[in-house]
Amino acid sequence: MTVSSYLQRRWDVVLQLTLEHLIAVGIAVGFATVVGVLLAVAVYRNDRAVTVLLVVVNTLFTVPALAYFGALIVLVGLGWTSAITVLAIYALLPIVRNTVTGLREVDPAIVRAATGMGMSRFGRLTRVELPLAYPVILSGLRVATVLIVGIAAIGAYVAGPGLGELIFSGLGALGTARAIPEITIGTVAIVLVALVLDGLLALLGRFSTPRGLR
Amino acid sequence: MSEPMIRLDKLTKRYPGHDGAAVDAIDLAMPKGEIVILVGPSGCGKTTTLEMINRLIEPTSGRIFLEGEDVTHVDPDQLRRRMGYVIQQIGLFPHQTIAQNIATVPRMLGWDAKRTNARVDELLHMVGLDPSRYRDRYPKEMSGGQRQRVGVARAMAADPPVMLMDEPFGATDPITRERLQNEFLRIQEDIGKTIVFVTHDIDEAIKMGDRIAILDVGSRVAQYDTPEAILSHPASAFVEQFLGAGILLKRLNLSRVEDVEVATGEWPTIDRGSTGEQARAQLRKSGRSHLLLLDDQRRPARWIGAADLERSDAGTGDLSGLGTEVQACVDLRATLNGALQEMLLNANGVAVVVDREGAYAGTLDLDTIIAAIRRMRAASPDGDVPLDPA
Numbered sequence: 279m280t281v282s283s284y285l286q287r288r289w290d291v292v293l294q295l296t297l298e299h300l301i302a303v304g305i306a307v308g309f310a311t312v313v314g315v316l317l318a319v320a321v322y323r324n325d326r327a328v329t330v331l332l333v334v335v336n337t338l339f340t341v342p343a344l345a346y347f348g349a350l351i352v353l354v355g356l357g358w359t360s361a362i363t364v365l366a367i368y369a370l371l372p373i374v375r376n377t378v379t380g381l382r383e384v385d386p387a388i389v390r391a392a393t394g395m396g397m398s399r400f401g402r403l404t405r406v407e408l409p410l411a412y413p414v415i416l417s418g419l420r421v422a423t424v425l426i427v428g429i430a431a432i433g434a435y436v437a438g439p440g441l442g443e444l445i446f447s448g449l450g451a452l453g454t455a456r457a458i459p460e461i462t463i464g465t466v467a468i469v470l471v472a473l474v475l476d477g478l479l480a481l482l483g484r485f486s487t488p489r490g491l492r
Numbered sequence: 493m494s495e496p497m498i499r500l501d502k503l504t505k506r507y508p509g510h511d512g513a514a515v516d517a518i519d520l521a522m523p524k525g526e527i528v529i530l531v532g533p534s535g536c537g538k539t540t541t542l543e544m545i546n547r548l549i550e551p552t553s554g555r556i557f558l559e560g561e562d563v564t565h566v567d568p569d570q571l572r573r574r575m576g577y578v579i580q581q582i583g584l585f586p587h588q589t590i591a592q593n594i595a596t597v598p599r600m601l602g603w604d605a606k607r608t609n610a611r612v613d614e615l616l617h618m619v620g621l622d623p624s625r626y627r628d629r630y631p632k633e634m635s636g637g638q639r640q641r642v643g644v645a646r647a648m649a650a651d652p653p654v655m656l657m658d659e660p661f662g663a664t665d666p667i668t669r670e671r672l673q674n675e676f677l678r679i680q681e682d683i684g685k686t687i688v689f690v691t692h693d694i695d696e697a698i699k700m701g702d703r704i705a706i707l708d709v710g711s712r713v714a715q716y717d718t719p720e721a722i723l724s725h726p727a728s729a730f731v732e733q734f735l736g737a738g739i740l741l742k743r744l745n746l747s748r749v750e751d752v753e754v755a756t757g758e759w760p761t762i763d764r765g766s767t768g769e770q771a772r773a774q775l776r777k778s779g780r781s782h783l784l785l786l787d788d789q790r791r792p793a794r795w796i797g798a799a800d801l802e803r804s805d806a807g808t809g810d811l812s813g814l815g816t817e818v819q820a821c822v823d824l825r826a827t828l829n830g831a832l833q834e835m836l837l838n839a840n841g842v843a844v845v846v847d848r849e850g851a852y853a854g855t856l857d858l859d860t861i862i863a864a865i866r867r868m869r870a871a872s873p874d875g876d877v878p879l880d881p882a
Binding site: 387488 | 546548568569570571572573577579581582583584585586587588589596597600630631632633643646647656
């Protein structure tokens with residue numbers, strides 16, 4: 279069996295797994311963005327808190343995925359929840375780091391002018407600091423997305439969603455006719471998903487960044 | 493004196509771990525509608541004093557009164573919306589258009605869009621920027637001087653009675669600074685705000701201030717008076733030293749061209765439409781070396797000498813290609829010092845004076861300035877204002 283004949287026969291499965299993959303990555307990045315930005319906003323004014331937070335997310339980042347899956351199978355069982363939780367944990371580092379950097383790089387004179395005009399702390403954050411940090415936050419989001427598209431393949435290990443299932447299925451059937459097409463299609467599809475998402479986020483950045491910041 | 497706009501009562505700031513106070517019990521009353529300058533050497537506490545007025549820095553003790561109301565403990569955000577604030581770095585929001593930047597405080601105060609837009613256009617006009625051209629630009633698409641004008645417009649947006657300005661023109665080149673200062677004085681003439689203005693530059697203080705507070709370390713007031721009074725009667729050796737050399741020259745900064753007699757008939761002028769023949773006749777009649785060509789708006793355009801007229805085929809041709817361009821004109825509002833500067837730059841030792849619209853108003857020469865200096869020295873009560881030994 280060749281790659282093309284496999285695709286002809288089972289394109290619907292490949293498409294379904296690709297969609298699952300996208301959905302899982304989307305949910306994980308969305309979740310990590312909310313949590314990561316909130317954490318960064320909570321600490322960015324305080325040097326010590328920033329250091330602690332970065333050490334924590336860095337450490338979380340270095341733990342191998344299999345270790346997380348082991349723990350999560352015990353805690354929440356097999357399935358989507360385990361897979362997405364692990365992806366979100368990995369996405370946290372680039373998002374937190376870029377958000378903190380973006381917020382801390384805002385020109386202090388701009389913040390001082392805002393304060394001096396009577397802008398409240400919340401107003402300063404939402405109207406000035408976050409919009410100015412936005413391009414940096416978005417590039418963190420991009421890194422996180424591309425990163426976990428790859429990691430998501432391992433999600434199949436805990437019966438999670440996505441193209442990993444194709445690769446694992448092929449690996450399990452080595453020596454049979456479908457093994458090589460499955461592994462190839464799974465891998466190429468993941469690379470394509472990563473490239474497409476990266477491109478889409480770059481476009482989003484292009485169109486959503488105010489002209490004054492470009 | 494009626495109730496001052498701002499009154500500082502033993503206002504003090506101490507930082508933990510520092511000997512002495514950054515600001516040590518300063519008492520100062522700033523009258524309505526005046527520009528009060530806080531000037532002093534670096535580290536004297538002038539910026540700290542300014543930032544305590546809008547409570548960017550919370551005072552350790554003492555009180556701040558705004559129009560008689562004790563504002564030492566009111567909500568700082570509300571307080572700041574009643575005071576315009578301009579800083580040296582300007583701090584425009586780069587992600588917002590010029591119009592959005594200017595609308596910052598009106599939006600916080602809940603103005604409707606129509607009122608805000610009208611105000612934005614009015615302010616852009618006031619600071620000399622064409623609204624249709626600039627309102628939708630971003631800060632990075634403007635020059636430093638233009639950005640500084642927007643900074644001033646933004647501070648004035650909600651028409652606050654008070655403006656606090658911390659070295660507002662400090663980061664601009666000398667030519668732009670001079671222009672911004674003049675524009676600001678012109679605007680202030682119309683709006684009459686109470687302005688507290690921090691600078692370390694005594695010349696700027698003398699030029700801009702209705703009243704100057706010279707501050708020593710700890711924001712101790714060494715002298716608080718009008719520029720004239722400070723220059724004629726420095727209160728202490730510290731003040732004298734801070735004023736520096738050339739007090740008399742500095743006093744030239746206090747007189748404006750409009751205060752002295754501008755000569756209108758000294759130099760012959762000629763309109764753009766005239767022929768070379770008319771120009772030659774005019775020049776001969778006056779007995780001067782040059783005549784001044786005015787353009788259609790009666791703005792000085794070129795100095796034309798007798799030689800230029802002889803040499804040329806000017807009999808029929810256009811005069812506007814002859815002679816040398818009038819390099820710099822001084823406004824009626826310019827200081828005598830500025831006029832002197834122009835005079836020294838100009839080949840024939842004459843400054844061309846123009847009115848607010850830029851039209852020719854006359855000329856000014858060295859004799860006029862020397863006469864003005866004589867009058868100043870005679871008017872000085874001690875009569876002994878030291879001439880700069882240099």
